[in-house]
Amino acid sequence: MSSPPVTPPVVTPPVVATENLTKTYGGRSVVDDLNLSIPAGCVYGFLGPNGSGKSTTMKMLLSLIQPTGGRVQIMGRPMTRGTRRELLGSIGSLIEAPPGYAHLTGAENMRLVQRLLGLNREQIDDAVRTVRLQDQMDKKVRNYSLGMKQRLGIAMALARRPRLLILDEPTNGLDPAGIEEIRGLLRRLADDGVTVMVSSHLLGEIDKTANVLGILSQGRMIFQGTRSELMTASAPDVIISCSDPQAAVATLRPFDARHAGRSDVAIPALDDQQTAGAVAALVGQRIGVYGVRRDEQTLEDVFMSLTAGGGL
Numbered sequence: 001m002s003s004p005p006v007t008p009p010v011v012t013p014p015v016v017a018t019e020n021l022t023k024t025y026g027g028r029s030v031v032d033d034l035n036l037s038i039p040a041g042c043v044y045g046f047l048g049p050n051g052s053g054k055s056t057t058m059k060m061l062l063s064l065i066q067p068t069g070g071r072v073q074i075m076g077r078p079m080t081r082g083t084r085r086e087l088l089g090s091i092g093s094l095i096e097a098p099p100g101y102a103h104l105t106g107a108e109n110m111r112l113v114q115r116l117l118g119l120n121r122e123q124i125d126d127a128v129r130t131v132r133l134q135d136q137m138d139k140k141v142r143n144y145s146l147g148m149k150q151r152l153g154i155a156m157a158l159a160r161r162p163r164l165l166i167l168d169e170p171t172n173g174l175d176p177a178g179i180e181e182i183r184g185l186l187r188r189l190a191d192d193g194v195t196v197m198v199s200s201h202l203l204g205e206i207d208k209t210a211n212v213l214g215i216l217s218q219g220r221m222i223f224q225g226t227r228s229e230l231m232t233a234s235a236p237d238v239i240i241s242c243s244d245p246q247a248a249v250a251t252l253r254p255f256d257a258r259h260a261g262r263s264d265v266a267i268p269a270l271d272d273q274q275t276a277g278a279v280a281a282l283v284g285q286r287i288g289v290y291g292v293r294r295d296e297q298t299l300e301d302v303f304m305s306l307t308a309g310g311g312l
């Protein structure tokens, strides 16, 4: 009897991959040996304090500036002088200030994009609907709120129906309602199969939207993975609630224990075996152990400790 044919798994290359991507200005590396990997269909949150190199990285992905070293691959193909034009045709981007002529209406701005890129009317209408600006198209852009300008910028980036969208700090300066509007938009785009790379210096602005996070500090990637992997990697404190915290701190000095208020003692970076050892040591000293738990950590705590609070 012949065995059924084995279908090889479909391996989709990352939509963006960089290898040792580096940018140096005057001998200083502002992007340093970066290995980015952005899976297809995700919202990739690119986080880091101001000046950590996010914009410089995004500009290199878009070929707006030349890397000093390393390589960029988009959808499995190397970005070179020969492939650049074609690859950029499948990327929409919003870098720095929102684009658009202030003295023209939203509709006039979109018509310019249509003509410039040789698009059809349906593509323009779809993009405007996606960012929910269809009722604002006859207003001059100078009368738009910042959030509306950002959404118009995103509509311009979306009009060519890109597979990849690169947005540099699209929520910067927006009020909570504007931030929520952009979050919802990014989720809808990812649901429609667009891969979105979005930068921010504020974790709270994108952590609920992003499936994958890349955290940059001083030009180096200090973490890349899912939100839950980040929480796991951060090894939260173990908190032991006990009858005599002063004596417990003395007993657990080799574990770097500290008094954490009332009956609590906090111990950093303990694995399960070490936790059992710490509890046994307390029991051996006749200190009553009331409870043992892992500290609650917000993603903000983790981010702050990873980036040592620099610039936040």
Ligand SMILES: Nc1ncnc2c1ncn2[C@@H]1O[C@H](COP(=O)(O)OP(=O)(O)OP(=O)(O)O)[C@@H](O)[C@H]1O
Pocket (backbone or CB within 6 Å): 025, 030, 048, 049, 050, 051, 052, 053, 054, 055, 056, 057, 169, 201
């Ligand atoms: N053309 C340039 N010449 C010299 N230094 C530069 C240049 N462009 C950027 N830098 C420096 O590179 C570092 C990274 O800047 P970049 O704008 O990429 O950071 P960022 O993470 O995007 O921060 P921000 O959110 O503030 O823009 C900064 O120290 C910046 O001053």
